[in-house]
Amino acid sequence: MTLASLIDLGVDVDHIRRGLDSLNVADLKLVVDDVKKCGFRSKFILVEHPEQKAHRHLHHIDAMIDAAKAITDSAKTLAKAIFLCVGKAEARVHGCDLQKVHFHEVGAVDSIADIVGVAIAIDALGVQSVSSSPVPTGTGSITIDHGRVAVPAPATAEILIGVPIAECAIESELTTPTGAAIIKTLTERFPSARPFGPSPAMVAYRVGYGAGSRDLPGQANVLRITMGELQSGTNHPGQLEADRVTLLETNIDDATGEELADVAERLFAAGALDVWQTPCVMKKGRLACVLAVLCGGSKVTAMQNLLFENTSTIGIRRQVLERTKLVRRSVTVKTDYGTARGKVVTLPNGNERFTIEDDEAKRLATAAKVTTSEIREKALLAWRSE
Template identity: 30%
Template sequence: MQNNDLSPNSASQGSPEGLFIDASRGVAGDMLLAALVNSGVSEDVIREPLAEILPPHRIEFVTENRRGIVGLGARVTTLENSPPHRTLPDLLKALEHPILSEGVRQKAEEVYRRLAKAEAAVHGIPEEKVHFHEVGAIDAQVDILGVLLAIESISPRQIICSSLPLGQGQVRAAHGLIPVPAPAVVELLRGAKVHAGSIGRELTTPTGAALLMSLASEQREAPEGTLLNQGWGFGQRVAPEDDPVNGVRLLRLQGASPTLGDEVLRMETVIDHISGEDLGGIVDRCLEAGALEAFLTPIQMKKSRPGHQLTVLARPGDESTLCAALHRWTGTLGIRIDSLRRSVLKRESVSIEACGETVRFKLAWYGHDLISSRPEQQDVSRLAESRNWSVDHTRQQLASAIDAYLAKSGQSRKSTFFGESQ
């Protein structure tokens, strides 16, 4: 899941909106697109840009009533009877059209790269060599870009989604019958909360998985807030009466928190048989293995023996890897593990040309406001040394450079998730 700061679509609306996506029955790109339109997003927000970017196609939103629930289905028709097998560079080239904002362009690239990375891992080939079949078709591109354009029009502060169902059985793909969940879906959902689902078919598609993994900041129940509207997006398959409705429900809420929340694991073990010199190396190895943070705390143990408590903070998906590593590296007999919720700011790393060199910056937002734009200390030191400047003077020069970068990219101290000024 991504840490995304998503702002309201209008400053006059007061408290910012949040989106909750109930994908517990399954998710696909067309279902997300239909749910967004059914929740109140104008169809023109989607149709007009895509008509300029993609080959000729037609998007139709069909009103359906399934088991007494009224929603929309998204149908895309194209002239591509036999669509070409597009590669990642082909998909990225379509994003160069000036009608797309920089934010939508970057997020679409993230979605495509996630899909390419998953397919590359499954087939054992470089990402640039992946030939997209279903994802490369025009209808899949409509789903991905349409969802991002629709969300940009809302500019929510936060997107939360439910646990995702895996499904079971088999599904026919370009390479023939493959097991459900599809191997690419499993790769895409690494680190996500999932459940098996009792239905013998594909429930989460690669496109749906890639979109939610790129957009949602966390997975949990619907957040508190004032309920503004709901939208239902139905898949093309009509589920039997005994199965849940084949649809995604989207809730639009007002009053979401200006910070993001996610879940981390705290892993702790007490050590009294390893030297301080070796313990320092273990902390470094934990960080290299994927820990979010690792540190030592001096403690007094039984019989007044001095020791250290090693604390490791990690993502839930890294629990087994780090547990095994800690047991091997320390020989500890036990590790305490508990789950914590944390409040975090939306963060982004950017590299800009400043003072003739490439400098990395970390940007952080609280709600609308860009409250931090810090250069990486290593880059500050390197630049100060190369120019024979003081550190203070170097930071002043870099402050001017980041302000110019923000202004040029259309961002400001009142920035939205997609980089648009309010």
């Protein structure tokens, strides 16, 4: 459906076919047709090929892509990144080494054509930024090589960790591992200010529609892709970064200030991005505080364990947040009081802003017996004069 949408968007299908042909898969044929779903016109893709039962490993697929002479290096890199996303999920689900993962359905010729075809199309479009609506997975159950499983399939669920999921009661698999890996990889490799959510402010140039093979009750089984230019000030590639973080919160009404400070130190030492306390009033009029922890997804378990072990909480609220960051770099400046480290951030309008690291300002101020304000002014002047 993604490949069909990109072709409907205007990507030359013959360009994609040449790239797929260079994979040297015998009798691979990409058939493109116009269909209607619930009255809406869209493109439909069918990958024709002889039946193959062989299961491929990641290195087999990488070698196949690397050997394709009609695919650009950037498209190859993107295709391999999508397969790596699937591979990591499969390795996690099956508890095996990444290089030993059998790709089953995703290693089939049609999935290889889908992923490589999407990479060729994205590369041809010169895409700079990708965002998506929350992902609908559907519900119910499906049968795969390993038997009956709930929707989303295990690999799909693993891939979509950290991705907003749209509520959907349709009993069908609406997002496959291939589709999940494509959208997750694209939003990570072509970051926008808000990877998932409502459409960003943009001037739309073209819209493409790709149809799925099934007919869904009450709605068209169609994927829509819009291509356009972000409006000024919404995002500037190279000046804004986007990622996802997890916010953990718990209400504490029986801890001393010293105990809370100790917990905060332990959380920071374990990798928390930020920790803060907000006064609140709980039930029965008890004065308390909301202890909040911001961390990366890989640190959630460690942060929760620290909170459970070092506070009296019996429950922790959790939510995944999308974050926009200014691009930053570390610099060293030479002042009259010594050398110090600082950081420079690039603003959306292209201007830069310098800030000396707080610990560095305190260190120089203590050694010179001056105020930190004077150190900050000297450091800023030193940076501006470079």
